[in-house]
């Protein structure tokens with residue numbers, strides 16, 4: 001396990017001070033700020049503000065369910081009022097608040113900085129600290145949301161306020177947007193706002209959201225930038241048949257139909273396929289891989305033609321395996337409520353994730369055909385529309401250029417996420433949406449995202465404040 005000197009902020013390390021100074025100079029050149037030391041001071045105090053804001057936001061209980069995101073709206077509203085920034089708010093349901101603010105700029109397509117303010121629940125029993133702590137221990141800021149995504153949310157706030165404070169004319173509108181409910185699907189957040197406050201998104205061409213991040217391994221720094229994601233298609237298999245007594249089973253029942261349908265799905269795994277963004281992603285990953293995996297990742301389209309490789313990938317790297325095929329996880333099922341009663345109805349639920357080159361309707365039709373012989377019905381609980389954000393854009397180039405200057409030798413990796421974020425909503429609107437966060441995580445570092453003891457290294461968080469600002473400046477000033 002290696003580390004990168006920029007991440008080491010030991011005051012006793014001369015090397016890190018030199019590196020840090022070099023970084024300020026590089027950023028300063030980027031930002032065309034004449035006084036390097038003045039900039040260093042500004043960024044230092046901005047970082048101090050950001051750490052305090054993040055602590056306060058973590059302590060603001062927005063665990064979803066139930067959400068209570070209006071508390072986060074109050075938090076941001078207080079800051080905007082103090083800064084003299086106009087903002088608007090809207091509740092999609094009682095307590096489910098959303099807030100947005102706009103810095104007016106020129107005619108270029110607007111840039112939205114999107115965050116969700118809700119967090120997932122935390123099982124206190126497995127935490128070594130109170131989940132809403134917000135305290136700093138051993139150099140880490142602790143608590144639910146430190147990473148997903150109150151940390152990035154505050155990073156966006158710091159950039160937004162810096163643009164406002166600098167007063168320089170922008171080439172485009174920049175929109176700060178903090179929303180409810182992402183962790184439960186976003187229907188009380190971005191989904192609701194698109195229907196009820198469409199003016200927020202009008203004229204926007206770019207959006208930055210969660211879903212990306214920096215990682216450092218053996219001195220190699222990579223910034224994964226999410227450009228598309230697998231599409232969730234949540235299905236319920238439903239069977240109805242003649243009920244009866246458990247002592248005299250008929251050849252078919254609602255339960256046996258469900259079991260046959262599930263077996264059919266298990267016996268017919270979706271054929272592997274390498275879509276363009278996945279092939280590019282694997283190819284980039286191959287650069288630093290050993291001989292066991294490198295050659296296969298370099299040409300994943302060819303590698304997946306070998307069933308033995310697909311099996312090996314599935315066993316060793318389930319996350320990567322799910323990027324080369326559609327998948328269905330069997331997660332819930334129900335039959336009778338009594339052991340000796342054959343029920344009239346039975347059901348099972350499937351969490352399917354489809355690669356974004358296939359329309360959900362087509363996938364659903366294929367599933368219906370597959371299980372038709374079992375007499376089971378396929379109901380759709382939820383299905384999104386697939387979309388991929390292209391990378392030959394000014395925003396993507398800015399991410400590449402700025403991170404390349406700040407971290408010489410680093411790489412930007414357009415990536416495909418197996419999970420989903422609110423970006424699918426905005427990609428549907430035609431807004432180029434990237435999951436990006438310059439925060440660098442060391443290999444093996446504990447993150448606790450959706451798990452226990454969620455935390456972010458304070459030094460990495462501070463560093464991301466200036467780096468995010470540098471990327472956005474590159475896009476909003478000509």
Ligand SMILES: [Zn+2]
Pocket residue numbers: 116148149182210
């Ligand atoms: Zn999140």
